[in-house]
Amino acid sequence: MPVLVMKFGGTSVATLDRIRRAAKRVGVEVAKGYDVIVIVSAMAGKTNELVGWVNETSPLYDAREYDAVVSSGENVTAGLMALTLQEMDVPARSWQGWQVPLKTTSQHASARITEIPPDNINAKFAEGMRVAVVAGFQGISDEGRITTLGRGGSDTTAVAFAAAFDAERCDIYTDVDGVYTTDPRICEKARKLDKIAFEEMLELASLGAKVLQTRSVELALRYNVKLRVVSSFEEQSDEAGTLVCDEEEIMELNVVSGVAYSRDEAKMTLISVADRPGIAAAIFGPLSEAGVNVDMIVQNISEEGRTDMTFSCPTDQVARAEKAMIDAKSSGDINFHDIVADTNVAKVSVVGIGMRSHAGVAAKMFQVLSDEGINIKVITTSEIKISVLIDRKYMELAVQALHDAFELEKATV
Amino acid sequence: MPVLVMKFGGTSVATLDRIRRAAKRVGVEVAKGYDVIVIVSAMAGKTNELVGWVNETSPLYDAREYDAVVSSGENVTAGLMALTLQEMDVPARSWQGWQVPLKTTSQHASARITEIPPDNINAKFAEGMRVAVVAGFQGISDEGRITTLGRGGSDTTAVAFAAAFDAERCDIYTDVDGVYTTDPRICEKARKLDKIAFEEMLELASLGAKVLQTRSVELALRYNVKLRVVSSFEEQSDEAGTLVCDEEEIMELNVVSGVAYSRDEAKMTLISVADRPGIAAAIFGPLSEAGVNVDMIVQNISEEGRTDMTFSCPTDQVARAEKAMIDAKSSGDINFHDIVADTNVAKVSVVGIGMRSHAGVAAKMFQVLSDEGINIKVITTSEIKISVLIDRKYMELAVQALHDAFELEKATV
Numbered sequence: 001m002p003v004l005v006m007k008f009g010g011t012s013v014a015t016l017d018r019i020r021r022a023a024k025r026v027g028v029e030v031a032k033g034y035d036v037i038v039i040v041s042a043m044a045g046k047t048n049e050l051v052g053w054v055n056e057t058s059p060l061y062d063a064r065e066y067d068a069v070v071s072s073g074e075n076v077t078a079g080l081m082a083l084t085l086q087e088m089d090v091p092a093r094s095w096q097g098w099q100v101p102l103k104t105t106s107q108h109a110s111a112r113i114t115e116i117p118p119d120n121i122n123a124k125f126a127e128g129m130r131v132a133v134v135a136g137f138q139g140i141s142d143e144g145r146i147t148t149l150g151r152g153g154s155d156t157t158a159v160a161f162a163a164a165f166d167a168e169r170c171d172i173y174t175d176v177d178g179v180y181t182t183d184p185r186i187c188e189k190a191r192k193l194d195k196i197a198f199e200e201m202l203e204l205a206s207l208g209a210k211v212l213q214t215r216s217v218e219l220a221l222r223y224n225v226k227l228r229v230v231s232s233f234e235e236q237s238d239e240a241g242t243l244v245c246d247e248e249e250i251m252e253l254n255v256v257s258g259v260a261y262s263r264d265e266a267k268m269t270l271i272s273v274a275d276r277p278g279i280a281a282a283i284f285g286p287l288s289e290a291g292v293n294v295d296m297i298v299q300n301i302s303e304e305g306r307t308d309m310t311f312s313c314p315t316d317q318v319a320r321a322e323k324a325m326i327d328a329k330s331s332g333d334i335n336f337h338d339i340v341a342d343t344n345v346a347k348v349s350v351v352g353i354g355m356r357s358h359a360g361v362a363a364k365m366f367q368v369l370s371d372e373g374i375n376i377k378v379i380t381t382s383e384i385k386i387s388v389l390i391d392r393k394y395m396e397l398a399v400q401a402l403h404d405a406f407e408l409e410k411a412t413v
Numbered sequence: 414m415p416v417l418v419m420k421f422g423g424t425s426v427a428t429l430d431r432i433r434r435a436a437k438r439v440g441v442e443v444a445k446g447y448d449v450i451v452i453v454s455a456m457a458g459k460t461n462e463l464v465g466w467v468n469e470t471s472p473l474y475d476a477r478e479y480d481a482v483v484s485s486g487e488n489v490t491a492g493l494m495a496l497t498l499q500e501m502d503v504p505a506r507s508w509q510g511w512q513v514p515l516k517t518t519s520q521h522a523s524a525r526i527t528e529i530p531p532d533n534i535n536a537k538f539a540e541g542m543r544v545a546v547v548a549g550f551q552g553i554s555d556e557g558r559i560t561t562l563g564r565g566g567s568d569t570t571a572v573a574f575a576a577a578f579d580a581e582r583c584d585i586y587t588d589v590d591g592v593y594t595t596d597p598r599i600c601e602k603a604r605k606l607d608k609i610a611f612e613e614m615l616e617l618a619s620l621g622a623k624v625l626q627t628r629s630v631e632l633a634l635r636y637n638v639k640l641r642v643v644s645s646f647e648e649q650s651d652e653a654g655t656l657v658c659d660e661e662e663i664m665e666l667n668v669v670s671g672v673a674y675s676r677d678e679a680k681m682t683l684i685s686v687a688d689r690p691g692i693a694a695a696i697f698g699p700l701s702e703a704g705v706n707v708d709m710i711v712q713n714i715s716e717e718g719r720t721d722m723t724f725s726c727p728t729d730q731v732a733r734a735e736k737a738m739i740d741a742k743s744s745g746d747i748n749f750h751d752i753v754a755d756t757n758v759a760k761v762s763v764v765g766i767g768m769r770s771h772a773g774v775a776a777k778m779f780q781v782l783s784d785e786g787i788n789i790k791v792i793t794t795s796e797i798k799i800s801v802l803i804d805r806k807y808m809e810l811a812v813q814a815l816h817d818a819f820e821l822e823k824a825t826v
Contacts (some may be wrong), residue, residue, distance in 0.1 A: 079482035
């Protein structure tokens with residue numbers, strides 16, 4: 001039978017009632033003849049509670065224990081979803097990551113999926129099970145320890161299962177009804193997109209749009225998984241939500257498709273670094289080993305053999321980054337006067353495949369921000385996006401001004 | 414190094430502060446030179462919450478999914494305890510049941526431990542790990558599914574580990590400071606026992622004293638595990654609490670050592686059963702298969718080939734018992750007019766090794782209850798205990814009257 005993957009996020013399984021509602025949607029697909037793999041997140045708020053406990057217990061925690069703790073929320077939802085489906089007479093069972101097994105690297109708290117052997121689950125489908133409910137976000141390392149895939153990892157779990165089981169589609173059920181030109185809570189003119197290209201979604205996701213985890217989109221792109229973002233809270237139809245697909249499938253290509261933002265950015269500056277060949281490697285090597293996701297990097301002009309090095313990373317990795325830098329200084333690998341963290345910044349980005357063939361997007365963006373009196377601290381660009389780091393207090397203003405300037409409220413025909 | 418097993422119940426790990434306090438006690442034993450195996454329960458209230466969700470989702474739940482859900486609380490505590498110990502510079506890691514592996518039968522929700530291969534944990538002790546924090550209450554079946562050992566199963570986990578690792582002692586840290594002659598909340602004259610015989614503890618545990626799970630005492634008896642019940646909330650000393658030990662080690666043998674009670678009993682009556690040879694097997698076979706723990710049984714005098722059969726079982730198994738009986742009736746295996754459940758009863762028991770050599774304990778018990786106007790519904794006896802089923806409203810009165818009558822407030826010398 002054809003396989004469908006359906007993923008339900010934390011708000012979609014926040015209560016027993018919502019789990020029942022989600023199970024009904026699964027039942028509809030089973031009735032259509034699909035074997036369904038359901039990926040569930042933890043009930044809304046549960047993972048945050050667990051993460052809070054870990055942080056309070058041990059600020060520089062052993063990531064293996066972090067994973068053992070925070071993965072438990074998904075196990076609860078998986079079992080409850082299986083029971084709910086059974087109550088509806090749909091043959092279902094739950095699977096924890098290690099039971100599948102969903103194999104991952106040993107990079108705890110941000111492990112990568114290495115393999116999903118489909119045999120165990122397929123054997124149960126062959127026996128008449130119609131729904132495999134899989135706890136999202138988690139896997140097992142070669143050492144037999146529980147791993148997690150990073151926040152939002154259940155999206156990645158879902159797409160990986162869709163690829164491993166050659167699923168017809170991967171539906172991501174969430175609390176929004178699709179992908180918007182920007183966050184409607186910040187900009188009331190935000191417009192829902194019916195389709196968006198993989199590459200654009202990838203940039204939007206990595207830039208802070210919380211609809212899909214970046215890696216899930218990467219995976220969908222690589223394995224050409226048909227990915228749909230759809231609301232758990234509205235009537236179901238095959239056309240609902242936003243389809244993430246190849247750009248060839250999209251008629252209306254805007255120069256700019258969306259404006260993304262992220263509050264969770266910190267700007268860190270190493271002051272007066274001894275400038276020498278290999279210094280960047282000496283700094284960013286240890287940061288990478290410490291699990292710090294460095295995003296933007298700026299190096300000041302060098303004076304008298306010393307320079308300032310600025311980079312951005314997620315705010316919750318600041319302590320880790322500082323420790324890595326201080327350790328590297330103690331061991332003599334690098335030399336700097338001071339390390340300064342500024343957590344009072346935000347990142348705002350514009351994204352669009354049309355940029356490839358249109359000049360002047362960056363210039364227009366900088367002009368818009370300048371007209372609003374917003375100072376740009378750091379800039380990075382790619383082929384289809386431009387990001388700037390600005391003072392956090394201007395973030396909403398910047399998003400609204402850019403949305404207006406690029407006329408994103410209008411669908412091109 | 415010698416091994417010590419320390420088990421912390423739900424109230425002893427109810428908050429991060431309490432986990433820290435428990436970890437400090439573990440640290441004291443590590444400093445003495447022990448390798449320690451810590452068995453943890455879920456934080457107080459967590460398992461009840463999970464059980465509630467399962468019951469609300471599916472009253473006649475698939476016990477495999479029940480186990481997958483309710484085992485998650487212990488995983489959280491195990492990880493948090495390991496992190497807390499690491500913060501105190503004690504090398505520790507967490508183990509979930511399947512990681513040890515703690516192997517069990519496939520009787521979900523009340524599985525029995527079949528094997529605890531010590532190799533994985535011993536290898537880590539050899540590498541310098543000083544504390545293995547094990548999630549209690551859970552294991553893994555031959556089919557690779559998560560099992561649980563029944564409520565209070567963490568005690569059994571602890572004793573089984575003590576046996577498997579030949580531990581010097583198994584300390585059960587809990588919210589009471591030892592074993593009492595009866596529940597001090599019901600009878601203010603209740604007295605703490607310094608020592609109690611395995612057999613007495615076994616009866617008290619199975620009769621509703623909530624200090625230790627019955628099977629943990631059975632296991633301790635069989636493998637001669639030195640078992641100590643001690644409070645998490647008082648100063649630590651090697652003499653604190655109650656030692657559960659061989660009766661030879663106890664100087665002061667009371668005729669009656671304790672009065673136990675249980676509110677969680679239901680009386681079920683099959684009305685007008687066709688009486689024939691093999692009828693008991695036809696009734697109690699299906700009940701056993703359905704996982705119903707039948708305790709007391711009374712069969713009325715048979716009239717015209719029909720009889721009433723009364724038995725007691727835990728209140729939360731009533732639905733299961735009814736279903737099993739109705740199924741057996743539909744399939745023609747038994748025949749009865751009606752099945753009636755009375756959940757408004759309680760069981761009160763007196764226990765004492767001294768009974769073996771003293772006649773008249775039963776007579777005295779019945780007289781005391783009669784003097785208080787309490788009607789006895791069902792009676793069972795063993796060599797060292799007498800239990801009666803009475804109306805629940807008289808339970809406290811019965812406990813107090815029996816405690817007084819047998820003068821349990823006095824220690825014999």
